[in-house]
Every structure is written in structure tokens, then in C-alpha cells.
Amino acid sequence: MKQALGYPEFLKFASDFDLSSSVILSTLELGDIYLSSVKAHDGHDTVRKLTFSEFWEALVRCALVAYSKISDATIVDKIRGLFLYMWRTLNRNVAKVMVGRRNISTYAGDLLSGAMLFNKRFTAQWAADGYRCVLRAKPQCLCPL
Amino acid sequence: MCVFTLTQVFPDEVDVDDAFQRLLIDHILPLASRRCPDDVDVFLEDPDVLAIADYYKDALTQIFQFYATNSTIKHRKMEGANNKVGMHGVLSGNGDDGRLTVLALGRVAPLDLSTNESQASEHNEASAWVPRVSQVCV
Numbered sequence: 474m475k476q477a478l479g480y481p482e483f484l485k486f487a488s489d490f491d492l493s494s495s496v497i498l499s500t501l502e503l504g505d506i507y508l509s510s511v512k513a514h515d516g517h518d519t520v521r522k523l524t525f526s527e528f529w530e531a532l533v534r535c536a537l538v539a540y541s542k543i544s545d546a547t548i549v550d551k552i553r554g555l556f557l558y559m560w561r562t563l564n565r566n567v568a569k570v571m572v573g574r575r576n577i578s579t580y581a582g583d584l585l586s587g588a589m590l591f592n593k594r595f596t597a598q599w600a601a602d603g604y605r606c607v608l609r610a611k612p613q614c615l616c617p618l
Numbered sequence: 619m620c621v622f623t624l625t626q627v628f629p630d631e632v633d634v635d636d637a638f639q640r641l642l643i644d645h646i647l648p649l650a651s652r653r654c655p656d657d658v659d660v661f662l663e664d665p666d667v668l669a670i671a672d673y674y675k676d677a678l679t680q681i682f683q684f685y686a687t688n689s690t691i692k693h694r695k696m697e698g699a700n701n702k703v704g705m706h707g708v709l710s711g712n713g714d715d716g717r718l719t720v721l722a723l724g725r726v727a728p729l730d731l732s733t734n735e736s737q738a739s740e741h742n743e744a745s746a747w748v749p750r751v752s753q754v755c756v
């Protein structure tokens with residue numbers, strides 16, 4: 474069966490990664506992002522859940538909505554900024570999620586291994602990027618010439 | 619003009635948040651295709667964005683699967699609850715092949731629902747809807 478993400482679980486994901494805190498995105502904005510990312514499939518009018526590609530689109534929209542007002546960084550840096558934010562909350566929250574939900578299923582391993590992989594990928598990329606602040610606009614040349 | 623609060627419209631829901639969620643899921647999301655959201659295809663097709671998507675794909679896939687699985691489990695629980703209410707729906711509404719896939723301890727376990735309605739009628743209502751386990755994934 475093709476897996477898909479419902480709205481409550483999308484909100485749960487946002488909550489676990491602290492995206493739904495008013496600091497970065499409001500619940501209203503998350504609802505708008507969800508609605509904007511779900512697509513009609515096979516001519517059906519009823520669309521309710523995100524596929525993985527739509528989930529990725531939702532993440533891109535999250536980055537755009539969250540940082541467009543405060544940064545003129547490129548879209549890639551906005552996505553990196555979102556991942557930096559998620560990475561910061563990841564270590565403390567994933568453990569809490571696992572314990573809090575008493576999830577004994579093997580699927581819980583997906584979150585744990587996914588979080589570890591995300592951690593590994595992000596730290597490697599950020600290190601390669603020189604640990605720079607990804608949302609700070611590149612310094613403009615002040616030279617009159 | 620007549621104004622109703624959300625809890626009046628959905629009296630079964632415990633609080634406003636649940637009522638709002640039900641309003642969204644039952645009445646707003648089905649019409650989501652009517653919206654004209656901002657087009658982000660230009661960003662999604664950007665080579666740098668595609669590269670970063672590819673770089674994080676395996677990690678994000680696993681995170682996605684966790685939440686999607688929770689979504690599936692929840693959906694099946696709701697279906698199960700609905701089916702309990704109407705026994706006929708359980709016995710005849712779970713696929714043409716008489717098989718129902720349920721989640722047991724996180725593993726997918728196909729259950730044999732070959733019990734026909736005449737057999738079911740011999741059982742009482744409490745036990746008839748319980749499917750006979752023919753195969754369990756260990």
C-alpha cells in the first residue's frame with residue numbers, strides 16, 4: 474500500500490520538530506502549506522493526504538514561508554536553514570517522541586534511523602559548508618567600483 | 619443570520635481543537651483541489667534544490683514513513699471502530715478476496731476473512747466480527 478501522510482500526522486511531525494511553534498510557523502500557515510501541497514490524484518476531487526513528493530514540497534514551502542520575511546537568502550539556504558532548525562530540535566525531541574508515545578512497533582525504528590541519518594547528513598553538509606549561518610545574506614560589496 | 623460555534627456543529631467532539639480538525643478533514647480538505655496556491659515548481663525544479671532533495675531523501679523517507687505509518691494505523695483503527703458498529707460492513711466490505719490487512723504489534727498481518735455471512739449469523743454479535751487468523755508475520 475502506498476503510504477501517505479494525513480493532516481493530523483503532518484501537524485504531529487511539525488510539532489515534534491518544533492516547526493509549529495509560533496517562532497517559525499503558525500498553525501494557520503502549516504494548514505495553508507498542507508493544503509497547498511496536497512494534489513488531486515487520478516481525477517478525484519477528494520485529496521486528503523501527502524505523498525512523499527508532496528511532503529518534500531511541503532518542506533520547501535515551510536522554508537519559503539518561514540524565512541521569506543526575515544531573510545533574502547537563496548531557496549537552498551532557506552531549506553538548509555529549515556533543516557538547521559529541525560536538527561537543533563531533533564536530538565531532544567525524537568527521544569521524547571519515542572518515550573511519550575510508548576511506540577513498540579518496528580515502525581518506530583523508522584523515526585530513529587531516519588533521525589540519525591538526518592543528523593549525519595546535516596552535520597556532514599554543515600561542516601563542509603564551514604558552519605556558516607545559512608540565512609544571513611551574503612555580504613554585499615561596498616566597493617564603489 | 620444564524621451563527622453556530624464549532625462545538626455546536628460537532629457536538630461529539632471533545633473540544634474546539636478536535637472540532638476544528640474534523641471541520642478541516644471532513645469539509646475543507648476534500649475541496650483543497652479548488653485552491654490556487656503559489657506555484658513553487660520553479661523552486662522544486664531548481665538543480666540545487668533537486669540535489670539537496672536527493673541528498674536527504676533516504677533520511678526524510680524514513681521520517682515520512684514513521685508518520686505515514688501512524689496515519690495508516692489510526693485510519694485502520696477508525697475503520698475498525700466503524701466496522702464494529704455495522705457487522706455487515708465488516709464481513710462484506712473488506713475486499714473481494716475476503717482478506718483484511720491489520721496491524722498487529724507493528725507488523726502487517728493478513729487475516730483470513732473467509733467466514734461467510736451464513737457462518738457469521740451463527741455467532742453472536744460480539745464474536746462474529748472477529749476475523750480468523752490464518753497467517754501472522756513474525
